[in-house]
Amino acid sequence: MGGKDRRKGKDRREADAPSRWLEVEDARKAAKRRLAKAVYEHARAGAGNEATLAENEAAFRRRAIWPRVLRDVAACDPSTTVLGAALRVPVIVAPMGYLRLFDPEGEIAMARAAEAAGTILAVSELASVRFEDIAAATASPKWLQVCVVRDRGRTRAIVDRAAAAGYAAIVLTVDLPVIGRRPREIAAGFALPPDLALVNHGAVGDDGAACPATLDDLTPDATLTFRDLEWLRGVAPLPLVIKGILRGDDADLAVRHGAAAVIVSNHGGRQLDGAPAALDALPEVAAAVAGRAEVLVDGGVRSGADVLRAIGLGARAVLIGRPALYGLAGGGQAGVERVFAILEDELRATMALAGCRRVSELPRDLVRPTPR
Numbered sequence: 001m002g003g004k005d006r007r008k009g010k011d012r013r014e015a016d017a018p019s020r021w022l023e024v025e026d027a028r029k030a031a032k033r034r035l036a037k038a039v040y041e042h043a044r045a046g047a048g049n050e051a052t053l054a055e056n057e058a059a060f061r062r063r064a065i066w067p068r069v070l071r072d073v074a075a076c077d078p079s080t081t082v083l084g085a086a087l088r089v090p091v092i093v094a095p096m097g098y099l100r101l102f103d104p105e106g107e108i109a110m111a112r113a114a115e116a117a118g119t120i121l122a123v124s125e126l127a128s129v130r131f132e133d134i135a136a137a138t139a140s141p142k143w144l145q146v147c148v149v150r151d152r153g154r155t156r157a158i159v160d161r162a163a164a165a166g167y168a169a170i171v172l173t174v175d176l177p178v179i180g181r182r183p184r185e186i187a188a189g190f191a192l193p194p195d196l197a198l199v200n201h202g203a204v205g206d207d208g209a210a211c212p213a214t215l216d217d218l219t220p221d222a223t224l225t226f227r228d229l230e231w232l233r234g235v236a237p238l239p240l241v242i243k244g245i246l247r248g249d250d251a252d253l254a255v256r257h258g259a260a261a262v263i264v265s266n267h268g269g270r271q272l273d274g275a276p277a278a279l280d281a282l283p284e285v286a287a288a289v290a291g292r293a294e295v296l297v298d299g300g301v302r303s304g305a306d307v308l309r310a311i312g313l314g315a316r317a318v319l320i321g322r323p324a325l326y327g328l329a330g331g332g333q334a335g336v337e338r339v340f341a342i343l344e345d346e347l348r349a350t351m352a353l354a355g356c357r358r359v360s361e362l363p364r365d366l367v368r369p370t371p372r
């Protein structure tokens with residue numbers, strides 16, 4: 001390699017430093033350069049021909065923020081609460097499996113970054129660090145995401161462990177009765193490395209906490225219905241968050257069956273290709289819930305302005321998936337913290353420019369379809 005190439009490499013490494021990232025897109029670029037191609041494609045992939053994946057981001061660009069002026073925005077406050085927990089910004093880390101694919105510290109680094117950002121981490125049932133160790137890593141609130149599997153004893157064991165370890169809520173993901181087919185991931189030859197075995201579902205430990213399991217044992221039970229939510233609520237006295245709702249009638253049923261919150265989500269475009277953008281589904285869900293539960297949304301949030309758009313259309317807070325993942329892959333804990341700092345800066349500036357002092361007091365008509 002000649003001197004010219006080495007300089008390029010050094011410049012590139014410097015540009016990849018989280019402190020140099022100016023927008024969420026910079027985290028993605030750094031992650032892409034750092035990750036093996038198959039792992040990057042696993043993160044980036046959507047189902048089918050990725051129409052829903054593209055729509056998630058496009059839907060934000062179809063909404064304009066109609067600013068108000070002369071509203072004394074000297075001290076804008078983006079903080080809020082979700083299920084009683086205080087959040088510095090209305091942005092939660094979405095559940096994502098196998099974070100050690102992206103950083104050696106995996107879920108521990110993500111938990112520390114979430115705590116530093118003053119927010120909640122939703123831990124996936126496919127975490128690559130033991131649930132108890134993630135819980136013990138920080139004092140900040142965490143949720144545990146599960147799918148109900150055929151052997152209810154397995155699901156019960158996970159929920160019991162979550163309650164014992166101090167998780168603040170159970171997130172039930174309902175949009176994967178079958179796992180979406182992601183051609184990009186298949187083409188790249190993605191496969192889980194053997195050392196990332198299911199640490200939370202392996203052989204029974206001394207504490208009797210884990211059940212023997214293979215990935216097949218964790219396949220969601222496709223016979224699940226709304227009636228099963230009551231069973232799940234009976235397992236542990238934790239608030240239940242239903243993730244993967246896109247319709248008002250389903251949101252109503254979820255609330256009637258005891259959901260404390262619903263997450264409007266199409267799984268980041270990774271499940272039903274052809275599903276609407278999460279942002280497009282949000283107003284219908286918010287109207288159907290009508291304040292009986294908290295409404296959150298994820299999918300395609302890439303800036304502070306996007307966070308404000310989602311709140312303007314009825315969300316209490318958003319979750320971010322890939323932006324946090326790219327932060328982790330591109331710069332470990334510091335990378336995730338940088339992504340949150342960027343989103344907070346952007347959100348504060350957007351609030352001031354839009355004439356909004358508090359996220360709980362947005363005018364109903366702040367966010368409207370972009371005029372054509």
Ligand SMILES: Cc1cc2nc3c(=O)[nH]c(=O)nc-3n(C[C@H](O)[C@H](O)[C@H](O)COP(=O)(O)O)c2cc1C
Pocket residue numbers: 042043044056094095096097124125126145173243265266267268269270298299300301319320321322323325
């Ligand atoms: C690599 C990856 C792994 C994911 N794993 C899970 C999971 O284990 N459980 C779950 O409910 N959602 C999972 N999701 C979906 C996210 O929780 C979230 O809904 C989605 O990423 C939001 O879209 P965004 O990436 O555009 O922010 C995963 C997403 C990605 C990208």
